[in-house]
Amino acid sequence: MRRVLGAPPSREAEFTEFVEAASARLLRAALVLLDTREEAEDALQLALLRTYRRWDRARQAPEAYSRTVLVNVCRERWRYRARHPEVKGRIDDASPQSVVLSFTEAVDRRHVLVRVLRRLPAVQREVLVFRYMLDASVADTAAALGIAEGTVKSAASRGLDQLRILLSAEYEDKKVRRVHPR
Amino acid sequence: MSIHADDEFNLRLALDSELDDVTPRAGLADLVIARYRKGRRRRFAGVVGLFVVFVGIGVPAGIASTSGRAPDGAAGRAGPVALRLGPYTLTLPERYHLSDAKTAPCATGAGAVPQVAAISPGVCVLMFFMPPGRPERAGPDVPSSATEVAVGPYRAWLAPPGYVPSGGGPALVGTALVIEGDGRDLVIGASGLPRSALVSLVSAGLSAA
Numbered sequence: 562m563r564r565v566l567g568a569p570p571s572r573e574a575e576f577t578e579f580v581e582a583a584s585a586r587l588l589r590a591a592l593v594l595l596d597t598r599e600e601a602e603d604a605l606q607l608a609l610l611r612t613y614r615r616w617d618r619a620r621q622a623p624e625a626y627s628r629t630v631l632v633n634v635c636r637e638r639w640r641y642r643a644r645h646p647e648v649k650g651r652i653d654d655a656s657p658q659s660v661v662l663s664f665t666e667a668v669d670r671r672h673v674l675v676r677v678l679r680r681l682p683a684v685q686r687e688v689l690v691f692r693y694m695l696d697a698s699v700a701d702t703a704a705a706l707g708i709a710e711g712t713v714k715s716a717a718s719r720g721l722d723q724l725r726i727l728l729s730a731e732y733e734d735k736k737v738r739r740v741h742p743r
Numbered sequence: 744m745s746i747h748a749d750d751e752f753n754l755r756l757a758l759d760s761e762l763d764d765v766t767p768r769a770g771l772a773d774l775v776i777a778r779y780r781k782g783r784r785r786r787f788a789g790v791v792g793l794f795v796v797f798v799g800i801g802v803p804a805g806i807a808s809t810s811g812r813a814p815d816g817a818a819g820r821a822g823p824v825a826l827r828l829g830p831y832t833l834t835l836p837e838r839y840h841l842s843d844a845k846t847a848p849c850a851t852g853a854g855a856v857p858q859v860a861a862i863s864p865g866v867c868v869l870m871f872f873m874p875p876g877r878p879e880r881a882g883p884d885v886p887s888s889a890t891e892v893a894v895g896p897y898r899a900w901l902a903p904p905g906y907v908p909s910g911g912g913p914a915l916v917g918t919a920l921v922i923e924g925d926g927r928d929l930v931i932g933a934s935g936l937p938r939s940a941l942v943s944l945v946s947a948g949l950s951a952a
Contacts, residue, residue: 573776580772589762598765605767609775610782674761693755721754 576613579623584609587631590690593678594635604634628695629705632687639683677727684708685720692717826861828870831922831929834948838863844871849917849934866935868944873921873928889921894946898923901938902930920945 584605591601591608608631612619619626678686684706691702692713703710768774824840826833844850844858849867851858858871888903902919917934918941931949933941 576776577772580775584767584771585765588767589758589765592762592765602768606771606775606778609771610778613775613779672761674757689754694758724754 572616575620576616576623579627580609583624583627586695587627590628590694591631591635592672593675593690593694594632594686595638596679600638604631604638608634624695625697625701625705628691628697632691632705673731674728677724677731680727681720681723684712685716685723688713688716689720689724824861826859826868826870828857828859828929829872830952831870831924832950832952833868833870833931833945834950835861835868835944836863839866839868842867844869849932851932867917867933868936869932871930871932873930885921892920892942894920894922894942895949897949899945901942922949924951 587608588601588605591604592598595601595604608627611630611634612623612627615626616623678689681689687706688702691697691705692699697705699710699713703713706713708716823837824835826835826841839861840863842860842862844860847860847862847867847869849860849869851869851871856871856874858869860867860869862868885900886903886906889900889906891898891900893899899920899922902921906919917932918936918938919930919932920938920941922929922931922945931941931945933944936944
């Protein structure tokens with residue numbers, strides 16, 4: 562009965578195998594692109610759902626397809642937030658008034674590198690995520706993000722420079738706090 | 744481990760190390776597949792609902808638009824068609840449908856006389872009462888060239904071509920059969936129908952209350 566009503570078993574099996582292999586990397590990428598763990602998990606689920614809907618097309622290169630969908634979902638979230646500023650926004654990690662709202666956010670905040678990556682401009686952040694988290698080539702990154710290959714290279718270079726500067730500042734700040742605790 | 748992004752390799756290692764504890768929930772694929780099925784069921788239900796609504800609205804509207812307009816609102820009714828005038832009812836086969844007597848192909852153009860009409864492809868049947876004859880003449884105003892015929896229990900005659908009833912009646916189009924009644928005669932005219940066919944049609948379908 563299930564075979565008659567549902568998708569063919571091979572389709573489900575293929576998709577399940579793909580999710581088990583790729584979902585961790587995609588979730589980590591979403592975590593960098595978005596602000597909270599909850600948002601990242603929602604975005605991942607939506608991206609996988611859209612991938613499964615078009616599985617006949619996506620099965621040729623499911624990882625490339627799903628990461629393109631994921632970045633589109635993340636961009637939709639950014640646009641939604643820009644249109645609805647009243648919705649709870651991102652936590653400004655640099656602000657002394659920042660409030661930890663949940664346990665998962667507390668865990669997120671422990672991720673220093675992720676926090677610093679989130680401060681980068683959107684294009685640099687997307688390029689670094691694609692190149693160094695999702696292991697996409699320059700050509701694949703350019704195709705997925707809809708930008709030129711030259712832009713991918715320059716954004717990666719500037720993003721790394723910026724990251725180095727921000728991380729150095731972060732560590733300097735920590736050293737100072739350690740020597741002179743408040 | 745240092746998380747300084749000195750080069751691409753270090754950045755990759757640092758990210759892997761830092762996000763090592765970030766893993767998706769168990770059974771994520773099953774959750775996505777279940778969500779997909781739920782959405783598909785909803786879409787299917789929506790499509791079926793829309794189809795039902797459109798059929799519910801479109802079919803009656805389509806039937807009404809393809810049927811002729813009937814003065815008594817009998818448009819679109821299946822089965823034999825009844826042409827009623829006074830006590831008389833002429834039952835016609837299913838292929839006929841009621842029509843506006845003023846715009847029917849066999850219309851006489853006399854608006855003052857109550858008339859009813861029915862049409863089928865190529866044929867038009869019109870029914871009206873003969874205006875009363877001149878008072879000085881007793882009996883029906885039968886022209887000399889008329890042909891008397893038996894139509895069931897009624898006395899009738901076929902009017903000659905171009906016959907115009909006395910008393911200012913309308914000019915008849917095509918074939919006309921006059922049924923003699925008590926006080927007033929009934930005229931059944933037809934275009935596109937031979938005289939014998941008209942007689943057969945009226946013999947089979949005419950009744951009086």
